[in-house]
Amino acid sequence: MALLEIRSVTRRFRDFVAVDGVSLSIQAGEFFTLLGPSGCGKTTLLRMIAGFDQPDGGQIVIDGKDMAGVPPEERNVHTVFQSYALFPHMTVEQNIAFPLKMSRCPAGEIGARVREALDDVSLLGMEKRFPNELSGGQRQRVAVARALVNRPKLLLLDEPLAALDAKLKEKMQLELIALQKEVGITFIYVTHDQEEALALSHRIAVMNKGRVEQLDEPAVLYSAPKNRFVADFIGECNLLDCTVALQDGGTLDLDVAQLGRVRAAGVEGSAGATQGTLALRPEKVSIARALADETCVNRFRGKVHDYLYTGDVTLYIVEVEGGRRIEVMLPNNAVGRSSKFFEPGDAVEIGWREDAGHFLRD
């Protein structure tokens, strides 16, 4: 049985539907992520799981118990708030001891359990500090330690790393993965950062306008997005409107305006479609002055319109002869060249394999 069952949960604010019939089933021990753009209802859903907000429709079941009418303090669910919400008048130690005191943990045990929690997040020695004497990363760790110290069934994290700089964020991501593995508690993680979601999660639910667009493992989400929204939201993607010219089992011949005829793989359910989108990841497109790779069945000539250098890769925008612009990504470590390969205006050939592009029906 799943640890958390969310059954067609809906939440309306006046006539605005913030969460729209969401159903999810989360297993014990899972690192589950709610991913979506700002305002898609992630926090609203999380607040309903924590008990701060009530669904207008549907059901939230934790460990087989319907949570309707159960206040937050009586749910075995803890939250790491985006602002951390550490108590400013309490030391690190007192902050972490707070949930233990609330659950009437014997006084003799508290010290040892606080120390254990501090050890989990490598903060031993900081017991007597106040929150305003800690760095952002340390505060974040105190918030996690406080939420985990009395071993809740479920830990909710609402964009806990959003306030940290990129380097620290990466470090904390690794720590969170390790910590989750170690304590074995189910994490529900909210973020609008797709890279973070891909790096951390066992499974991801991509949300948009209050609905779940796709729920899958990170690798599946990335390589086989089910619709245009998911393809666009996760990673870089060329999204080309197209019509189906010919359908032959799993592969399709597509007509793309200003580009031409393209062969692509169809995702399930594309049989019989006439209109749709071709989703093509820039890193799956090859680029050369003259392409040698024979496996690229889709080939187009064009010239470099512009490029974006980002250190490890360069993103080229290539304008093909028909006038369509395609994004192409090339790693900068390829064949001993340290800087970029092409300049704007250079004549190039681009191409991709038959299974590189995905057809998404409308």
Add this chain to the structure above:
Amino acid sequence: MFGGLAMSPRAARLWISSPPLVYLLVFFAIPALIMVLASFRYAGELGGLAPLVGSGDPDELAGLTLENYQRFFGDSIYLELFLKSFLYASTTTVLCLVLAYPLALTIARSHAKWRDLLVLLVILPFWSNFLIRVYAWMIILGPQSAFTRVFNGALGLAGIEPVALLFSPVAVVIGLVYVHLPFMVLPLYANLEKHDPSLLDAAQDLGAGAWQRFWRVTFPLSLPGVYAGAALVFIPALGIFAIPDILGGTDGLLVGNVIKQQFLDARDWPFGSVLSIVLTVLAVLFAGMAAWVARGQRL
């Protein structure tokens, strides 16, 4: 802006803080000094102060003396007077706190669009004269008032003899609490209104019920407001004379009344000064203590 004048940071700080410093000097330090000097002199025959340099007449009182302090410390009646005033001021402070806290909390937690209106209602009494408001209590607490009759009626039902409310310690405390309540509500509200609501969410999330949330989060965080309000109520209540004058009985005199008597009726300025100095020292000690306790809380 000050760069062009090549002013050092220290000089700039002095420049910025000089108006309040001048204010303090003129309206606090100099009068206090005059009072301290007066407390070491003799009273003039018709009030005021006796001359510092005598005319040579051996019976004439002139120059400096410790007599006034000897009188203060030589008679326990003055110590008792201060204790009584201290008791009234403390009672007033505690009652104000108990009454003001729920009110301030209600205002701070009410919808933003009502808050300003509610704060306005709290300070509304300031728009009419202080004495008129205290005289109004004289009527409310008077033997013929509806309030007194209902009150005594209720006592009668409980089998208790009717009491006279007016000119009693109860009337003085009611007046003191009534007049000082806004000075407790405002600092409390200013503090409570700034509290981060996510702290209460966090406390609830971690298992704290409503009572625990109040005592472990809201109240400790509001202590600076409590100290500020306590100082704003306690210090003026300690020296007040108008309310005991109007609402108190003959034995209801507090330090403020006696100081007023010394200056206006007994025409003993030096002894009035001694009482004032002791009162000021106590008030400063109390304010210092409140500041020190508040600092110790690291808030």
